[in-house]
Amino acid sequence: MTPTIGPAVDAGQEAIPDPARAGEGSGALSPPTHRVVRVLELLSRYATERLSLARIVREAGLSRATAHAVLAQLTADGWTVRDDDGCYGIGLRLLTVTRRAEAAFPLRRTALPHLRTLSEQVGVPVFLAERDGENIVVTEVVGNPSAGWIRQGRRLPLAPPVCREFIAWAPESARTAWLATADPAHRDRLTGVLTEIRARGYSVERLVDDSTPMLEALAGLRDSPITAALRAQLGSVITDLITIDYLPDELGAENAVVTLAAPIRDRGGAVVAAVVSCPDTRLTKQELNDLGAATSATADRITTGGEDEG
Incomplete structure (x- = not known):
């Protein structure tokens, strides 16, 4: 993410x-x-x-x-x-x-100790992202992520190509509607990526090599007071710098991983939040698989804990 x-x-x-x-x-x-x-x-x-x-x-x-x-x-x-x-x-x-208000947000209270344990286990910062309507909000952060955008209160639109872990397990009609809002050039890849996320249990955010400085500069411009048209153009340029996730045959000896996100579900099985690990480095295939397994296991424990508490 x-x-x-x-x-x-x-x-x-x-x-x-x-x-x-x-x-x-x-x-x-x-x-x-x-x-x-x-x-x-x-x-x-x-x-x-x-x-x-x-x-x-x-x-x-x-x-x-x-x-x-x-x-x-x-x-x-x-x-x-x-x-x-x-x-x-x-x-x-x-x-x-x-x-007193914390009682209205039981997921955060349930998740925080698990996030701390995961961060200690894998040695990278982690955060909790919760769905709020058509947005995703960063609600808990453990550690000090190197990406400047990761901070409590950060709000992101639930829009392609990001936040895929919230869409991969959605009903087909919801996936279709989400894909319809994506750049047409990315729809086929996103369709395959959503299938792969469901199979392995988590999404991976990656960047094209050497694009991070440019991405940060463009993101800063986008968040400044500019016109909607210019913001849309900047979003299009930023999109061109992104390679969306990894498919199995694309994993190499080293793989650039910014974040890795696994879903947290409610009692009905809907994805309501995600545990996001933030290595922001290059990982071997085995290291990536191990981080994915640890992050997914933590998300599953939070899901179970949230059900017990509810």
């Missing part, structure tokens, strides 16, 4: 709006509420730190008077705390609400 197509939104980067790109309250139904949310989002991103009022003003894009008023109320209500140096951090009330 890698963010290569469509207007993916990096929730981690976009949580705190840039005042140069959006005026205070622009697009907000309730600007005062929006300002409070921006402050809380900022503090939550630096949960182990204390931020000065000046930094909050700068990064949240608020006036000093507004930020001071928001923080004074939040601190009085226990949502934030203020230390002797006048710096702010998250408060116990916010922490309490956060812990």
